[in-house]
Amino acid sequence: MPQCGALPGVKLELMKPSLHAICGKILWVDLASGTFTTEHVPSQVYETYGAGLGLAAYYLYRDIPTHAEALGPDNILAFTSGILTGTTSMLTGRWTVAAKSPLTNTWGDANCGGNLAPAIKQCGFDGIFFKGISPHPVYLKLTHNKAELLDAADLWGKDTVETENTLLQPYGDKPVSVACIGTSGEKLSLISGISNDFGRMAARSGLGAVMGSKNLKALVLLGSYPILASDPQKMKELSVHCVRHTEFQPKFLNGTGTRILSTFLRKIPVQMRQDGILYKIFIKKYGTIALNQYSIETGDSPIRNWSGSNLDFPPQRSESVNPDRLAKLEKAKYHCYACPVGCGGYTSIPGNAESHKPEYESVIALGPLLMNNDLETILIANDKLNRAGMDTISAGGTIAFAMECFEKGLLTLADTEGLDLSWGNDSSILILIDRMINRQGIGNLLADGSYQAAQRIGKNSIQYAIHSGGQELPMHDGRNDPGYSLHYAVEPTPGRHTIGSYQYYELYQLWRKVPDLPRIKSLFYSKRSKYHNPREKAEWAVACSQFVSLLNAAGGCIFGAMMGIHRYPIFEWLNAATGWQKTAQEYMQMGARIQSLKQAFNVREGIPLRHTINPRATGHPPLNQGANRNTFVDLDALVPLYWQMMGWDPQTGQPPAPEMLSEGDLHDSHH
Amino acid sequence: MTHTINRECVGCVLCVHYCPVDAIRGEKKKLHTIDPVICIDCGVCGRVCAFKAVEDGAGNLVAREKPTEWARPVFDYQICVACNLCNMICPTGVIGAQHPDGHKRLEILPYLQESKGCIGCAFCESICPTGAIEMLKMVKNIQ
Structure with missing residues (x-):
């Protein structure tokens, strides 16, 4: 078996932009042998399935054998970029990662914004597909004409932010994109995801564990090839049209206003049809956290592991997650590539550190779902999970499951090693997250999600695991919509x-x-x-x-x-x-x-x-x-x-x- | 049609060094050629050529300019929407993003981080959806 770290870089065929917007080829990386293959994609495939998710679906369906083990060598991990990514269209910078999910054993995909999506195409590929298992930890370094698998022994054990900082260090201010897994992906936690831009996660379906099982720590993409559109003039006209709408931003709305509006909307027997421009105004001002109190009040957010209601988490209690409170902590706005809206942000968190602003899903999963209304705990827990590369939705859902099991006596203080998992106990939440990340004690039981934990606990604990097909449900209540x-x-x-x-x-x-x-x-x-x-x-x-x-x-x-x-x-x-x-x-x-x-x-x-x-x-x-x-x-x-x-x-x-x-x-x- | 190199070429390899996408093939003292499949029409080969050997897509000779006189992007942060398109399209990767000093906006905005590396292709100016980028020549001896 050749040592991948010692392999010389492989010269790749230069990109042929004979197709507009799409690159026309994908890169296969065989991690077991450390070899690279370029495959030309027939134009008919693009016309039938598009790029991005469609391209991943086409090749994964074609090449993953039936009943392949999700964490085995036969599973294929695909990073793909969409048709419009890299052209001059707006809000089209999302990359897709796909594989057979180890969490649900179904088709698994997740997507994420940031700056990785155009970087894949700037290296000349519409997708990068990994198969096999590397004999030792490696990372992929790719430019538009060279691919290398380099030794990642020094990176193994580092969190997502440390990994990215280490990998970016040699390039100074150059625009380089990195995707990586944290320690929970390395430890094959089935609720782990893949991170880019210092902790923005393609979190769902447990694909971080697939990457970890392949001993693949990171991708470093250095391509700088421009992507050409068929009709650049028309593209720009359409983008100008889109940007004009995003610039409409009246200032009269504030966080308390969203709460008052939502209480009013809850009390009336009719529902108002929504127009997206209102939604855009909220998102641009606050990010998805604009919906925190709005969703709790209108019944969109699940409370107390889906057994409570908005009355258990009234406005006095949810005031701690008022969007204005989070906005005050925001140090800088964060835009994904090609986005004039900019829903993300960098927020100062306790301990004088900076972290990505938590999303609505994370705030609810680590807050009302656990009956926790301490904002500091939510911010710290969100940062811990982003750094470890664990899905905040699934982690929150799993902790809620554990808390309900604790309440019902299915988990005792002996099981939790003295950890008091009563509802809303914020210090226990942080300790439990640490244990889940490190797979210690009770954390080892919970690190693979609530469904797997319920299988191991038995005693009909499955009734407290709020899942669909094995994956924890997100923070939108189907009873409301x-x-x-x-x-x-x-x-x-x-x-x-x-x-x-x-x-x-x-x-x-x-x-x-x-x-x-x-x-x-x-x-x-x-x-x-x-x-x-x-x-x-x-x-x-x-x-x-x-x-x-x-x-x-x-x-x-x-x-x-x-x-x-x-x-x-x-x-x-x-x-x-x-x-x-x-x-x-x-x-x-x-x-x-x-x-x-x-x-x-x-x-x-x-x-x-x-x-x-x-x-x-x-x-x-x-x-x-x-x-x-x-x-x-x-x-x-x-x-x-x-x-x-x-x-x-x-x-x-x-x-x-x-x-x-x-x-x-x-x-x-x-x- | 992309840029082409005519018979005037003496093989100095200057354009080969400047080309941001490695589209020019050629050895020292031999006629160079541009791969039309790879060329992105930034025109830097013509702007550095001292021998009038580079023609643009329409067949016109590209005039030589000193690198210090190339137009470089200037950003208007009043109207920039921080979409990062300029950052992405820049073939040399010299546009970075940072928090501009002395500005009230919370966004992380683009800036020219290394003016020496800029080849003056104006791709950033043409892609900007709000017209926030203007290519301006540097003026010497401002009093």
């Missing part, structure tokens, strides 16, 4: 909040560009109507799934899409960038093909296509107080309709045979 529950249950990647819900459908306003999609005409509608008319709701969900699959293939950001499709002209950008002449409907079909291909991956794995969701999260039994009292989601009615409208078998969820992937194409020379 049943669209979330539907997507948690039917998406090929279970338990994801970044794809669709009824509110997302309102915000995307897809009907403005895609004919035949139902338009939401009235400004107000009854709150009860959310639980009726499953046929219409399934149609909305199908549109969201198709659109977001396309968005992920284009490298687009969901916050751009939430401004409304007329302000975020993604279909027009795609045509101007690639030179294709596709209609919006054809692009939606591209999204549908990606979704079906991911579903086909799960079919081949033989896992249940309707993921098991903890019944508590769908209102079985329903809550008896608060914003979501007496509401429940009828997934039995929604799921078959979703499958049917997706073009899948309404009884079994079986999709049609994937295009361009007949038996002959599978398991070719790469195996």
Whole structure:
């Protein structure tokens, strides 16, 4: 076995930008032998599945053998970049990482902003695919004409921020992009993710463990090749149009205003149709934390491991996570590549350190979900998890599970080594996070998520693990917006909040560009109507799934899409960038093909296509107080309709045979 | 059509050194060629050529300019939206991002971190969606 650290760099074929916006090739890295292969991607693949998520789906379906072990050598880890990334479009800088998930044993993908996405294409590749397992820790260094696997022994054991600092040190101020795992990925924690830009995480599906299992610590991308669009003038016109909308920023809204507004909205029996521009104003001013109190008040945030309601966490208690409080700590704004909105930020945290501003999901998962209202604890816990490379949503969900088990007597002080896991005990939360990161004692039990922990604890503790298909649910309550529950249950990647819900459908306003999609005409509608008319709701969900699959293939950001499709002209950008002449409907079909291909991956794995969701999260039994009292989601009615409208078998969820992937194409020379 | 090198080339390899994407092939004292597939039309080869050997896509000779006289980007932070497109498109990677001194904005904004490395291609100016970048020539002897 050659020592990868001693391998000379391999000269790569220079990029051939004969295709506009896309590079036309991908890089295969065989970690076992330390060899590199360039594979040209037929243009038909791009036309069928796009790039980004679609490209990953195509090659992973083709090359991962059935029932491959997720943490074994046969699993493939893909880093891909979208069609629009690197062209001059706005809010299109997200990279996708995909592999078979070790957490759910289904298709697994996660995406993240930052500056890594254009860097992949600037090295001349639409994707970097890793297979095999390296005999010792390595990292990949890639420029537009040279690839090297270098020894990472010194980096092993370092957290994400230290790793990135060490890797960037030799390059001074040069724009270099790094993706890496922290210590929890190295320790194969099934809820670990992959970080870039000092702790921004592609966190879900446990893909950090896949990277750790391959002994791959980091990617360092140094390419600087410009990406060309077919019609640069049109691209710029469209970008100017988009930027003009993002610049509209009235100053009258503040954090307390969001709370008062949300209490009012909770008390009235009707719900207002949302327009994305309002959402954009909040996001640009505060980031996703703008929704902290708003979501708690309106019943969107789960409280007390999904068993409580907004009345258990009233405004007096949630005042500590008021967006104005967090905004005061913000030292600098953080923009991803190609983003004029800039929802991120650097925040000072206790101990005179700086860290990424926590997201809404992290604040709720480490706050109200655990009945914790101490902002310092949330900030420190968020920083610890980002540094260790652990998913804040899953970590919060797992701690909530442990706390409920402790309350119900399934975990005792002897099990927790003296740690008092009663609700809201902030010092215990921090100690428990440390133990989970280091896999010590009770932390070892919890480091693989609540579902795995429940299997080991037994005693019917699974009823307290709020999961979908094995992954902890995000901080959006399906009892308040049943669209979330539907997507948690039917998406090929279970338990994801970044794809669709009824509110997302309102915000995307897809009907403005895609004919035949139902338009939401009235400004107000009854709150009860959310639980009726499953046929219409399934149609909305199908549109969201198709659109977001396309968005992920284009490298687009969901916050751009939430401004409304007329302000975020993604279909027009795609045509101007690639030179294709596709209609919006054809692009939606591209999204549908990606979704079906991911579903086909799960079919081949033989896992249940309707993921098991903890019944508590769908209102079985329903809550008896608060914003979501007496509401429940009828997934039995929604799921078959979703499958049917997706073009899948309404009884079994079986999709049609994937295009361009007949038996002959599978398991070719790469195996 | 991309930039091309005509018969006037004497093979001084100056353009080879300046090309940010390694598109120019050629040995010392031999005629150089530009790979049209790799060339990004930044035109730096023409601006450094002392022998009038580089033509642009339309067939016009590219005039020589001293590197110290090349136009370089100047940023207007009043209208910059911190989208980082300029940072990404810069073929030489000399545009960095930092917190500008003495400015009230919270954003981390682009700046020219190494004016010597800038090749004056103006890609940043053309890509900016708000017109916040202007290419200006440095004026000597400002009193």
